[in-house]
Amino acid sequence: MTKIGLEIHCQLTKLESKLFCSCKANYREFEPNTNICPICMGIPGSLPLLNKSAVEKATLIAMALDCRTPDKIAFFRKNYFYPDLPKNFQITQLNAYGNTSIGWEGKISVGNVKIRIRRIQLEEDPGRLIYEGATEKTKLTLVDYNRAGTPLVEIVTEPDFETPHQVREFLNILSDLLENLNVSDPGLEGAMRADANVSIEGGSKVEIKNIGSFHDLEKAVHFEITRQQSLAERKIEIVQETRHWDDGRKITVSARTKEEEAEYRYHLEADIPWVRINDGTKNQLQIHMPESISSKKERYVSKYGITPQVADILSSDRYFSELFEKANNETNAKDIANMITTDIMGLLDTREKRDASKLKGDHITDLVEYIKSNKITRASAKLALDEVIKNGKRLSEIIEDLNLGHVSNEDVLSGIIAEVLDEEAKAVEDSKQNPDIVNFLVGKVMQKTRGKADPELTLLLLKKHLDID
Amino acid sequence: MNLGISALNYVNGIKNNEFTVEEFISESLDHIKQVDEKLHAFLRINDFAIKNAKEIDAKIKSNQNVGKCYGMPISIKDNICIEGSKTTCASKVLENFIAPHTSTVVSRLHSEDSIIIGKTNMDEFAMGLSTEFSAYGPSKNPWNNDFVPGGSSGGSGVSVAANECIASLGSDTGGSIRNPASFCSVVGLKPTYGLVSRYGLVSYSNSIEQIGPMTKTVEDSAFLLNIISGIDPNDNTTLDNKNQDYLSDIDAGIDGKKIGIVTEMANSDGLSTNVLDATNDSIKTFEKLGANCEHVSLQMVPYTVAAYYTITSTEAGSNLARYDNVRYGYELDSSGFEFNSYISQARSKLGPEVIRRMILGGFVPSAGHAGKYFSKALKVKSKLITEIKHVFEKFDFLISPTVPIQPFKFGEKINDPVSFMMVDFNTVTANLTGIPAISVPYKITNGLPIGIQIMANNLEEHSMLQAAYALEKTVDLPEVQI
Numbered sequence A: 001m002t003k004i005g006l007e008i009h010c011q012l013t014k015l016e017s018k019l020f021c022s023c024k025a026n027y028r029e030f031e032p033n034t035n036i037c038p039i040c041m042g043i044p045g046s047l048p049l050l051n052k053s054a055v056e057k058a059t060l061i062a063m064a065l066d067c068r069t070p071d072k073i074a075f076f077r078k079n080y081f082y083p084d085l086p087k088n089f090q091i092t093q094l095n096a097y098g099n100t101s102i103g104w105e106g107k108i109s110v111g112n113v114k115i116r117i118r119r120i121q122l123e124e125d126p127g128r129l130i131y132e133g134a135t136e137k138t139k140l141t142l143v144d145y146n147r148a149g150t151p152l153v154e155i156v157t158e159p160d161f162e163t164p165h166q167v168r169e170f171l172n173i174l175s176d177l178l179e180n181l182n183v184s185d186p187g188l189e190g191a192m193r194a195d196a197n198v199s200i201e202g203g204s205k206v207e208i209k210n211i212g213s214f215h216d217l218e219k220a221v222h223f224e225i226t227r228q229q230s231l232a233e234r235k236i237e238i239v240q241e242t243r244h245w246d247d248g249r250k251i252t253v254s255a256r257t258k259e260e261e262a263e264y265r266y267h268l269e270a271d272i273p274w275v276r277i278n279d280g281t282k283n284q285l286q287i288h289m290p291e292s293i294s295s296k297k298e299r300y301v302s303k304y305g306i307t308p309q310v311a312d313i314l315s316s317d318r319y320f321s322e323l324f325e326k327a328n329n330e331t332n333a334k335d336i337a338n339m340i341t342t343d344i345m346g347l348l349d350t351r352e353k354r355d356a357s358k359l360k361g362d363h364i365t366d367l368v369e370y371i372k373s374n375k376i377t378r379a380s381a382k383l384a385l386d387e388v389i390k391n392g393k394r395l396s397e398i399i400e401d402l403n404l405g406h407v408s409n410e411d412v413l414s415g416i417i418a419e420v421l422d423e424e425a426k427a428v429e430d431s432k433q434n435p436d437i438v439n440f441l442v443g444k445v446m447q448k449t450r451g452k453a454d455p456e457l458t459l460l461l462l463k464k465h466l467d468i469d
Numbered sequence B: 001m002n003l004g005i006s007a008l009n010y011v012n013g014i015k016n017n018e019f020t021v022e023e024f025i026s027e028s029l030d031h032i033k034q035v036d037e038k039l040h041a042f043l044r045i046n047d048f049a050i051k052n053a054k055e056i057d058a059k060i061k062s063n064q065n066v067g068k069c070y071g072m073p074i075s076i077k078d079n080i081c082i083e084g085s086k087t088t089c090a091s092k093v094l095e096n097f098i099a100p101h102t103s104t105v106v107s108r109l110h111s112e113d114s115i116i117i118g119k120t121n122m123d124e125f126a127m128g129l130s131t132e133f134s135a136y137g138p139s140k141n142p143w144n145n146d147f148v149p150g151g152s153s154g155g156s157g158v159s160v161a162a163n164e165c166i167a168s169l170g171s172d173t174g175g176s177i178r179n180p181a182s183f184c185s186v187v188g189l190k191p192t193y194g195l196v197s198r199y200g201l202v203s204y205s206n207s208i209e210q211i212g213p214m215t216k217t218v219e220d221s222a223f224l225l226n227i228i229s230g231i232d233p234n235d236n237t238t239l240d241n242k243n244q245d246y247l248s249d250i251d252a253g254i255d256g257k258k259i260g261i262v263t264e265m266a267n268s269d270g271l272s273t274n275v276l277d278a279t280n281d282s283i284k285t286f287e288k289l290g291a292n293c294e295h296v297s298l299q300m301v302p303y304t305v306a307a308y309y310t311i312t313s314t315e316a317g318s319n320l321a322r323y324d325n326v327r328y329g330y331e332l333d334s335s336g337f338e339f340n341s342y343i344s345q346a347r348s349k350l351g352p353e354v355i356r357r358m359i360l361g362g363f364v365p366s367a368g369h370a371g372k373y374f375s376k377a378l379k380v381k382s383k384l385i386t387e388i389k390h391v392f393e394k395f396d397f398l399i400s401p402t403v404p405i406q407p408f409k410f411g412e413k414i415n416d417p418v419s420f421m422m423v424d425f426n427t428v429t430a431n432l433t434g435i436p437a438i439s440v441p442y443k444i445t446n447g448l449p450i451g452i453q454i455m456a457n458n459l460e461e462h463s464m465l466q467a468a469y470a471l472e473k474t475v476d477l478p479e480v481q482i
Ligand SMILES: [Zn+2]
Pocket: A018, A021, A022, A023, A035, A036, A037, A038, A039, A040, A041, A149
């Protein structure tokens, strides 16, 4: 089985200032090295001053992803030398003395798949390296520290994805969520980055780094699975390694230098005292948060009597659950839920289709109502749905346009039945021995009416014609 | 003019028109010129001191509001930043580093109209206890120039002892205020962790170090603590001093107080006979003052020096990693270097003791060795904290000699790092546990000073100063001859 795990870095771009100083969190408009101060430059004598709003926003993300959240958080130093790191250590989090990172053990559903969140932590973004110069002799590495210290939330998933498509769907859901929580603008360049790890049945885990966009991430994962499968087919060992995504050639390449064993000499960041996140704060955050998936599911089951399976599918997708909330008027909840999960989800199975769709909650309310009152058959409802998605017209208009109204006029229906009995002489004959054949004839009538025939009336009339009781 | 007066007497002198700020400052500068070539307490003198003095004199003359310090000259250890001037940490790596910010302690001194007379010598990055590791040469003990003044705040200790200034601020990571205070016969106070802002202090081991006063009298330490302590929005680790006036009731005495004599510190193998005698003498003094003295054992103490060096090296390795000469530093052409080789080139300017601790700091917390060293050190620290908490349920104060030995000669210990480290034996406990401690000059034996250390529970500086004051009042020490 293919296993894919993700490590997502999301900047809290909606914050005013960096994680430990008052420089701007949105560094994008600045000339290089103008959005800096002694703190984010690590000048001797400076001390990090924790941005409490960053802790709240990160906690909000953890809660939205159904994570467990700690009573107090701690920061750690991850020590390594790199030119984009002003202090040559990064202030980040680690669950070394119990769970003291922003969140852990969360989950989010992507379609029918549940993706577990291993850990969420709050940390500072490093600066950026810019390579300049064409020839070897004029080559320069320039450092821009404007980004250094930008609040970053790292979300690590368990390897619960099985396909690149699921990865893409997850990232869509996640960026929706982050936008919805008003913590980040995932559309900003570099605001959301992800690394992936991929392993196929019997193979070692391979990390893919350096992936520029989510679009490329899906491609990179896809490429990597194919690469590993082709190795496996040829009985070549898949080695544990880090590979980089080559944006130009759209392939993954082995990181040339062997990654040294991680030696980060983690220890507590004493300059930032442990921060208590009491229940009051959490409750306050909860008030401002879109309902979590699990409590939504629970509510669907307990309040509306929707089956747990349907509730699970429905609650895990923000788009469809919002559609549900808008369409349902308490009495029709079950039918709405079923229509969304059995019909609509299939029609709107990609973000692109959803973005283009004109379907509104009212449409679904009306559809269910029409079916219930026999104004339209389920089969016609499907045709109507297609139309609504395309043009967003009112349901009554569409029924008119497409002539989808229920054929429940006895005369009209009798005429059609006569036609069918004519054409299906053999079935009529057989029905004398086997009365169940009548169902076959109902189907034929439905076909002729493109599903508009009232099924009960059709059956009644057919039985009358065939003399079955 | 008597330059050897206390801070409180200086203030009185100004108020009573006995001298002007300018007179005092100018005479201090003359004195520094005279003696500091020999003592080398200072790395730099403030060129604007006279100008500052004139400004404060003018304020006094025109009856404007004048801060509590009335222009008194105070020296500052050279790891504490003042905007626009050099802060070198006595290292070649920061030879040309000009601080872009002023430390909170100096801001507070400035706003009380003190004059920063100069920056004092120290062991490089505060790593050491003799100033022999200063990249700019050691300071000399004013009691005997062949002997070390202690460290790492050695320059601060000397500057106060030799009357080059009224008081000084040092920093104490494992005894770096109390050790030179003891060796130079001045008062040195290490506050509760968090009581004094570290903003503007160049970090060495940031989980345990504090800035504190070094003064001629216990009262002066209380006076300075009043000014420098308390919450600072620029340091998340600072604590509320509750507007405590540390000078109030400083003469309350210690009648009926319970004093624990830390067995491991008062009777250690490394304790010199002279220091032992002085300690036993001080116990009698405390009892005469009405305190009940009793021996108490802190079983973790024998492990504290090892734990201390493990923790401080780990943090030093991290805190000093930024000196890669990329964003500031000295001229070093980077062309042709790969990043890591550039860093090692840049770091070749670090002195031997710093390099020793950086190597140690790379090793003890590393993945393969943390369990054996760093984690164990943290365990010792946490057990020690438990022991200390327990002990302070019974005792008001703990006492010990500040340093197990008297000042030693230059070069005597420099080639024996372990015996060097053991000099910290009695002082590191206060840093590892965060509690306050003060060294009070108690005796001069064979022409060299001995100090007694009083430790108190967290944020008990007020009562600790009362005990120190009581002890101080019983001693009459000779003047230092410079
Ligand atoms: Zn900044």
